[in-house]
Amino acid sequence: MIPLSWYLMLGAGLFVIGMFTFLVRRNIIMMLISLELMLNAVNIMLIATSHYMQDMRGQILAFFVMAGAAAGVAIGLALLIAAFRNRESANMDEYNLLKG
Amino acid sequence: MLPEFFFGYFACAILGLAMLTVTRKNLVHSVLWMLLLFLHIACLYLFLNAEFLAVIQIIVYAGAILVLFLFLVMLLNLREEHEARRFVKAWQGRLAVCILLLTVIVISVYKATVQPTGGYSIAFINEAGHTKVLGTVLFNQYVLPFLMTALVLFVPMVAAIVLAMKERKR
């Protein structure tokens, strides 16, 4: 039997990879992708815990996380299209109009 | 022995594919590595006796979300990124923060164990079928959150259409 902590550490690793990418990559699509990685890491942890506790609630929560992820991506990509029309770039550093 | 071997494979593959996903220069390649990553995560869910969620993972993430990414990358023609500006300049501090976070999480979950407190044992789920069990819980105890999901999905849909639609001529 695989201990629960292995799954949790796997989730932690995936989460940190996603977080680091979100912090250092400057491409908006890459940042959205890293958000998805983080949500998946959380899902792995939730489902693993739910399995070991023999409780369905974690899986229900993971289900809602998936719905939320889909909604988030839809709106993020729509925002990117709207922004792209003005700037012709997907690079975060180009969006600096408010910078003095 | 066998479960450990499979878990080891999936853990290494998931972390490795995540690395590949986030370091690619070409965004299309990146999205495709991520597709493989999601398939591995779905297999991991099968391990955790959650077959419905595994299939939903493929249908939702691979079938809907990643296709959106792929469409957008292609339509905006974001093929290659500029070499120089792929990463921010001051990444060392951020790396330190991330490693710190990883250490904190790993230390806190290193010895984590839980007691099987719920009534949904593996045998029970196998008997009734995961889809049925999940559906029963979802539609009996979590009806309101489920209905809220409809709203959560509806609002972005309208917003996405409004944002992505070209402005009408006045």
Next chain:
Amino acid sequence: MELLVTMAKTVLYVAAVFGVTLLHVAYATYFERKVIGRMQGRIGPVEVGFRGLLQPFADMVKSLFKEDIIPAAADRPLFFLAPVIVVASVMTSLAVIPFFNNGAIADLNVGVLFIFAMASLAVYGIIIAGWSSNSKYSFFGAIRSAAQVISYEIAMGISLAGVFLMAGSVNLNDIVLAQREQPLGMFAVLQIVGFVVFVISAFAETNRTPFDLPEAETELVAGYLTEYSGFRYALFFLAEYISMYIMAALIALCYLGGWALPGFVTRALPFLEQVPGIVWFLIKVYAFMFFYFWVRATLPRYRFDQLMAIGWKILIPVSVVNIVITAFVKRWLM
């Protein structure tokens, strides 16, 4: 030891299913050319073998030995990968189809959803094929095809939800067993709305006429297949025919009673019980395959905006209404 025997049996069964499917695909092309030929007042292939029966093998040999052309500007790894993704995802769906009672390679509890998951993976093959060829025609064909497949997958899924409600399961074997309890032995009667929606979506999902927009020769050469040649082209072709079989099998299983006969038929003619279930299954599948070819010989192609309008403005609302009505009837009247 026991594990090894089980594994060997499974591998043999898988090999048998794939081999038989490939043979069926080969003769589906022959069947199609004959049917369409007759409908257009021609006789179809007659040259190779008796009445042209060896034509599929001649075609296969031809496509294997053709020159394999790779565009200079193509993204080579992805260009090679695309047909493999399409064929692999389509073939994997074969694993959950019960050809007779409990006859699936893998009797999954989430059978139908698995087929949907695999169908959504096939979209990647199409998009990658179009993108990696680095050609305008391929790219437009791919974008069209992906948009079409994704849109119609929604209508298809929602229309099947009516069947899930009626059967109380998403396991294909259980769905067939549930249909035996029906007075008419099939869901196609009570779920007639879902059935029609599913059939229309099946045509769009497999890129067949009247929805073969991605391959509209007059506008897009051959859509996402434009830059492919020889063996890789044959792989796409293979995938298209297998996915037609899978859609036909889904229709047979979910709406037409699968490998079972309606109760009133077996009561009237009890000797039919002795016939193996796979015979009825194949008869239903081939009836639908004939319908595919019949439609192809009859109907002209839709425009792309018409296609999208049909999918989003008619099929999806109709199937949603169908679910609601089915749920109400199931809850309060049955």
